[in-house]
Amino acid sequence: MLYELIYRSNAKAGITEEDIQNILNTARGFNEAQNITGCLLFNNNQFLQLLEGEFNILMELYERIKKDDRHTELVLLHMRETDYRVYPNWTMAYQSVASKEVKRQVGITEFTEFEPEEESALSKQLFQAVSSNMTAD
Numbered sequence: 001m002l003y004e005l006i007y008r009s010n011a012k013a014g015i016t017e018e019d020i021q022n023i024l025n026t027a028r029g030f031n032e033a034q035n036i037t038g039c040l041l042f043n044n045n046q047f048l049q050l051l052e053g054e055f056n057i058l059m060e061l062y063e064r065i066k067k068d069d070r071h072t073e074l075v076l077l078h079m080r081e082t083d084y085r086v087y088p089n090w091t092m093a094y095q096s097v098a099s100k101e102v103k104r105q106v107g108i109t110e111f112t113e114f115e116p117e118e119e120s121a122l123s124k125q126l127f128q129a130v131s132s133n134m135t136a137d
């Protein structure tokens with residue numbers, strides 16, 4: 001069964017472009033092999049990630065991601081069965097987004113303003129908006 005999961009987290013202090021590139025390299029290898037797709041957004045030293053895939057694989061992956069010391073204070077915002085993927089062609093898309101773009105799309109300026117459940121639809125809306133500007137390579 002296809003599920004989607006969205007969480008937010010705080011990147012470790014002083015995280016570098018190289019750290020993020022390393023995360024993406026690992027992520028894309030595993031995700032490709034396990035049919036996980038999604039998108040990682042970065043703003044103001046915070047991450048927002050959408051992960052899509054088969055329930056058990058997704059849960060195992062999320063447990064692993066939670067233990068990663070390149071970020072802290074993970075908050076699960078959204079976890080739901082779904083019929084379609086927002087990012088069918090991306091093993092892990094990545095975009096650094098400006099606060100004004102986040103504000104323009106969903107009316108908040110920081111990922112920490114997303115709260116679990118009540119605003120989970122809002123976080124998904126942001127991914128949908130971002131994906132419409134992307135072309136798969």
Ligand SMILES: Cc1cc2nc3c(=O)[nH]c(=O)nc-3n(C[C@H](O)[C@H](O)[C@H](O)COP(=O)(O)O)c2cc1C
Binds near residue numbers: 027
């Ligand atoms: C923000 C963030 C997003 C990540 N996303 C993924 C991902 O989509 N897929 C993945 O396999 N690993 C991802 N990782 C890396 C995992 O946390 C972990 O390093 C990787 O699965 C290897 O696990 P291991 O070191 O226990 O073997 C992510 C890490 C961070 C910090």
